[in-house]
Amino acid sequence: GDSVTQMEGPVTLSEEAFLTINCTYTATGYPSLFWYVQYPGEGLQLLLKATKADDKGSNKGFEATYRKETTSFHLEKGSVQVSDSAVYFCALSGNQFYFGTGTSLTVIP
Amino acid sequence: EAEVAQSPRYKITEKSQAVAFWCDPISGHATLYWYRQILGQGPELLVQFQDESVVDDSQLPKDRFSAERLKGVDSTLKIQPAELGDSAMYLCASSLIGDGLRAEAFFGQGTRLTVV
Numbered sequence: 001g002d003s004v005t006q007m008e009g010p011v012t013l014s015e016e017a018f019l020t021i022n023c024t025y026t027a028t029g030y031p032s033l034f035w036y037v038q039y040p041g042e043g044l045q046l047l048l049k050a051t052k053a054d055d056k057g058s059n060k061g062f063e064a065t066y067r068k069e070t071t072s073f074h075l076e077k078g079s080v081q082v083s084d085s086a087v088y089f090c091a092l093s094g095n096q097f098y099f100g101t102g103t104s105l106t107v108i109p
Numbered sequence: 110e111a112e113v114a115q116s117p118r119y120k121i122t123e124k125s126q127a128v129a130f131w132c133d134p135i136s137g138h139a140t141l142y143w144y145r146q147i148l149g150q151g152p153e154l155l156v157q158f159q160d161e162s163v164v165d166d167s168q169l170p171k172d173r174f175s176a177e178r179l180k181g182v183d184s185t186l187k188i189q190p191a192e193l194g195d196s197a198m199y200l201c202a203s204s205l206i207g208d209g210l211r212a213e214a215f216f217g218q219g220t221r222l223t224v225v
Contacts (some may be wrong), residue, residue, distance in 0.1 A: 006151075030211075032213075034213060036216075042218055042219070043113075043115075043200055043216035043217050043218045044152070044202075044216040045202065045216070045221045046213050046214075046215070049213055081171070089151055089152075093212075093213070093214075095155055095165075096142075096157055096164075096165055097142065097154065097202075097214055099151040099152050100151055101150060101151045102149075102150065102151050
């Protein structure tokens, strides 16, 4: 069945460092792919999405490219800030939404 | 901006008691999801509605959990009786039908349940 495998954390970075969080997926058909962010005690917020192969989703300096050949949707940001500290979830939408286990990011000043 | 509304935000209940959560999706969203999220893990789908019909409840522990969406708008998730292991965040989300079921899901702020 459909599934998402996400890089395990926690990840700790210094401010202005480069961020990569790996995500790979298994799916039948042509799912849409998403990154959600969750701040402590809150629900999930959509960060970015891509609906077809080679699409690049971007928002708030974060980017991810839908790579069908490698079944990947890695999240990247060139320069992280303290305010980016949160848990990040990769997800795919086929017949239902499937979420990864989440990657906790802490950015230190 | 339209939001998914959930209540209550926090709930403490004793084991063996009944507890209920309410969700009001974004207006016009036909698909409604209930997820359970245990601390440190990703959301786990409990039930998915399309309008008033259940599309998927394969992961819903039906001996104690029930969900309804009678008029195809707001929804209630009930647990009876609650067990200690039910302590978790319960998240509601909604989405448009859109292109099949590929539209993004919008989440409420969740209900944090603690069973004591």
